[in-house]
Amino acid sequence: MDTARELDNRNRADDDAAKPLIDVEERSMQDTPYPEKTVGKPFVDAPKMKLRHVNVFYADNQAIHDVSLDIGKNEVISLIGPSGCGKSTFLRSLNRMNDTIDICRVKGELHLDDQDLYDPKLDVVELRARVGMVFQKPNPFPKSIYDNVAYGPRLHGLADKKYDLDEIVENSLRSAGLWNEVKDRLHSSGTGLSGGQQQRLCIARTIAVSPEVVLMDEPCSALDPIATAKIEELIDELSESYTIAIVTHSMQQAARVSHRTAYFHLGRLIEVNDTETVFTKPEHELTEAYITGRFG
Amino acid sequence: MSETTAKVRKSLARRYRQEKRFQAYGILSIGVGLLALLILFTDIIGKGHSAFFEHYIQLEISLDRDVLGVDDASDDEQLNYANFGGVIKEALRERFPGVDDRQQQRQLYALVSSGASYNLRDELKADPSLLGGTRNLWLLADDDVDLYLKTPEKKRPEARLGDQQKQWIEDLEAAGDTEKRFNASFFSHGDSREPELAGIGSAIVGSFFTMIVTLCLSFPIGVAAAIYLEEFAPRNKFTDFIEVNINNLAAVPSIIFGLLGLAIFINLFGLPRSVPLLGGLVLTLMTLPTIIITSRAAIKTVPPSVREGALALGASKMQVVLHHVLPLALPGMLTGSIIGMAQALGETAPLLLIGMVAFIVDIPGGPTDPATVLPVQIYLWADSPEQSFVAMTSAAIMVLLAFLITMNTLAVVLRKRLERRW
Ligand SMILES: Nc1ncnc2c1ncn2[C@@H]1O[C@H](COP(=O)(O)OP(=O)(O)OP(=O)(O)O)[C@@H](O)[C@H]1O
Ligand SMILES: [Mg+2]
Numbered sequence: 001m002d003t004a005r006e007l008d009n010r011n012r013a014d015d016d017a018a019k020p021l022i023d024v025e026e027r028s029m030q031d032t033p034y035p036e037k038t039v040g041k042p043f044v045d046a047p048k049m050k051l052r053h054v055n056v057f058y059a060d061n062q063a064i065h066d067v068s069l070d071i072g073k074n075e076v077i078s079l080i081g082p083s084g085c086g087k088s089t090f091l092r093s094l095n096r097m098n099d100t101i102d103i104c105r106v107k108g109e110l111h112l113d114d115q116d117l118y119d120p121k122l123d124v125v126e127l128r129a130r131v132g133m134v135f136q137k138p139n140p141f142p143k144s145i146y147d148n149v150a151y152g153p154r155l156h157g158l159a160d161k162k163y164d165l166d167e168i169v170e171n172s173l174r175s176a177g178l179w180n181e182v183k184d185r186l187h188s189s190g191t192g193l194s195g196g197q198q199q200r201l202c203i204a205r206t207i208a209v210s211p212e213v214v215l216m217d218e219p220c221s222a223l224d225p226i227a228t229a230k231i232e233e234l235i236d237e238l239s240e241s242y243t244i245a246i247v248t249h250s251m252q253q254a255a256r257v258s259h260r261t262a263y264f265h266l267g268r269l270i271e272v273n274d275t276e277t278v279f280t281k282p283e284h285e286l287t288e289a290y291i292t293g294r295f296g
Numbered sequence: 297m298s299e300t301t302a303k304v305r306k307s308l309a310r311r312y313r314q315e316k317r318f319q320a321y322g323i324l325s326i327g328v329g330l331l332a333l334l335i336l337f338t339d340i341i342g343k344g345h346s347a348f349f350e351h352y353i354q355l356e357i358s359l360d361r362d363v364l365g366v367d368d369a370s371d372d373e374q375l376n377y378a379n380f381g382g383v384i385k386e387a388l389r390e391r392f393p394g395v396d397d398r399q400q401q402r403q404l405y406a407l408v409s410s411g412a413s414y415n416l417r418d419e420l421k422a423d424p425s426l427l428g429g430t431r432n433l434w435l436l437a438d439d440d441v442d443l444y445l446k447t448p449e450k451k452r453p454e455a456r457l458g459d460q461q462k463q464w465i466e467d468l469e470a471a472g473d474t475e476k477r478f479n480a481s482f483f484s485h486g487d488s489r490e491p492e493l494a495g496i497g498s499a500i501v502g503s504f505f506t507m508i509v510t511l512c513l514s515f516p517i518g519v520a521a522a523i524y525l526e527e528f529a530p531r532n533k534f535t536d537f538i539e540v541n542i543n544n545l546a547a548v549p550s551i552i553f554g555l556l557g558l559a560i561f562i563n564l565f566g567l568p569r570s571v572p573l574l575g576g577l578v579l580t581l582m583t584l585p586t587i588i589i590t591s592r593a594a595i596k597t598v599p600p601s602v603r604e605g606a607l608a609l610g611a612s613k614m615q616v617v618l619h620h621v622l623p624l625a626l627p628g629m630l631t632g633s634i635i636g637m638a639q640a641l642g643e644t645a646p647l648l649l650i651g652m653v654a655f656i657v658d659i660p661g662g663p664t665d666p667a668t669v670l671p672v673q674i675y676l677w678a679d680s681p682e683q684s685f686v687a688m689t690s691a692a693i694m695v696l697l698a699f700l701i702t703m704n705t706l707a708v709v710l711r712k713r714l715e716r717r718w
Contacts, residue, residue, distance in 0.1 A: 095608065097604070097607065097608060100604070100607060102531070124610075125610045125611075125612055126610070127610075128607070128608060128609065128610035129609075129610040132608065132609070133608040135601065135604060135605065135608070137601055139599070139601035139602060139604065139605040140605075141602055141605065141606070141620060142602070142624060151606070151609060151619075152609040152610065155609060155610060155611055155615065156610060202605070205605075205609065206608075206609070209609065209610065
């Protein structure tokens with residue numbers, strides 16, 4: 001299908017632009033062997049999402065190699081790694097957004113609680129209501145602020161009465177820290193907001209359907225430091241009620257918001273540890289090379 | 297001044313000259329285009345404006361019961377068979393006494409249009425008390441008389457009328473018994489052999505029905521095809537093949553569609569000829585590629601991020617299309633459709649082949665009544681020998697152009713209006 005192809009062409013164009021030139025250091029690092037198994041603590045007790053032996057292919061090209069990882073309940077896990085290492089690909093397989101790409105195939109066992117994500121009997125609509133996603137570029141619908149937030153609840157019939165819907169919209173906007181800024185212009189266009197406000201609107205839109213897991217793919221990369229700080233604060237608050245997986249290029253951000261950090265390298269999950277450990281005493285050489293800025 | 301600077305200066309001068317020349321070419325070509333348009337419009341308006349008026353002659357008419365053969369003016373049956381021609385002839389003989397020669401009489405009678413009888417009947421119907429009395433009434437003049445009165449003084453001697461007739465007309469004019477009125481019948485009448493009675497009414501109505509049929513078929517089909525191809529169709533040889541052929545179809549000469557319509561709709565399905573339904577079907581075939589191509593282009597402009605956002609919230613593919621893609625693409629689709637419709641409105645060739653070139657007097661009452669359309673009417677009149685039809689052809693062209701300009705303006709306005717939500 002045309003659209004999907006176009007979608008990912010554009011995504012890839014973005015990624016290419018972000019890709020730094022390979023430097024000498026990296027070439028020498030390429031000799032460092034991958035660990036047999038992910039080092040650190042990829043597994044937790046009573047995980048929200050249990051992912052085992054995940055392999056993702058774009059046609060014949062394997063983008064994710066045998067990744068196993070748990071995402072704990074109410075934890076914020078950040079996925080870091082050099083550009084093109086498959087963070088987005090991995091994240092998108094968690095709510096089956098990869099389905100929109102014709103050539104993309106996902107293999108492995110992926111569970112949300114006890115639900116097999118790739119069970120053919122599972123309706124992806126239901127899955128996506130449980131696993132929401134916020135994108136790199138703020139993408140509010142060209143509709144009013146109210147309609148943006150109300151879209152998901154309406155879609156899933158979460159509110160019977162106008163009154164209930166109003167409440168959901170208000171609560172979501174409050175949780176996203178946007179209510180005070182927009183309460184007087186709920187019916188003006190969502191595209192008329194600033195970039196940071198738009199991104200918070202997208203977050204409000206995502207949590208309006210009360211998902212259990214929220215996936216964020218570089219949610220702050222298009223924002224200035226102040227808007228970024230607001231979103232980071234927001235992530236912190238949201239972690240009380242949601243499980244969050246966030247892809248980020250900013251190591252400071254990963255350090256600030258996340259409980260655990262997963263380091264990806266060329267499609268492999270190298271190391272998962274408590275955020276503090278990763279940034280102070282990384283176990284694997286590749287992780288260390290990355291966080292000390294030797295490549296990536 | 298360093299060497300480089302000098303070189304740059306020199307090349308700059310050349311660059312500016314080039315730019316100037318380029319701009320001049322652009323202005324020149326726009327000028328040529330505008331000039332052509334101006335010439336076209338002046339020519340058409342100059343020729344056609346007179347057709348919007350027609351002349352009436354005032355005569356003192358005695359509505360004699362015996363001559364008319366009517367004894368009850370409220371009886372429609374009687375009025376339909378009444379001898380209005382007789383009373384008009386009598387009135388003319390009275391107005392210009394001493395015309396005894398048969399030949400001359402016939403010339404005299406020719407001053408008044410054959411349609412004047414209908415004038416008279418309508419007057420009498422409206423006011424039955426006129427029967428038996430004598431009244432000054434205005435009657436529609438014959439087209440030659442009309443033309444003569446419209447020609448400026450200087451050129452009149454060249455007119456194609458007998459000297460005697462010219463004298464009579466001058467007399468009437470001098471006595472103030474001629475009047476120029478707005479030609480309302482031009483818009484309400486169907487075609488006629490008599491230019492003063494002919495109008496574009498039936499052609500407009502025919503065009504209207506044809507356009508309705510075309511719109512009702514081509515818009516939904518075109519939009520549905522575009523959405524399917526753009527959003528749902530798998531990418532393979534087969535859809536590529538379809539795509540190439542849609543583009544080819546857009547380039548097929550319109551007369552081919554007429555032949556197709558003739559072969560399929562008339563010969564195979566046995567549809568009646570000359571009806572707007574058939575015309576609409578043929579024009580649908582013709583406009584479909586345009587609508588599909590513009591609609592697909594409109595769908596392509598919908599940002600992928602919006603689709604992703606909706607999908608991630610759990611919208612199904614169909615919902616993404618209905619809630620997001622369609623509303624955003626609609627202005628583009630509408631614009632494309634209106635432009636396609638405007639093309640269809642001006643189309644002649646395929647309609648000639650399916651018999652919409654017939655001589656239609658009655659105003660069609662629906663899409664299955666025989667009808668003609670505006671451009672075909674223009675084609676028919678342009679072919680007519682009567683001189684009065686020259687002006688009427690131009691007048692009909694003006695009306696057609698007015699419709700086309702309105703539609704194109706509508707397309708632009710609509711696009712501006714709806715795009716603001718974007
Ligand atoms: N739609 C696609 N079709 C084919 N290959 C793709 C597609 N999307 C990603 N890939 C490939 O998969 C690999 C991983 O890409 P991905 O976008 O997941 O990287 P990323 O870690 O998110 O990078 P970045 O940090 O730059 O966003 C890359 O080699 C990329 O070229
Ligand atoms: Mg990415």
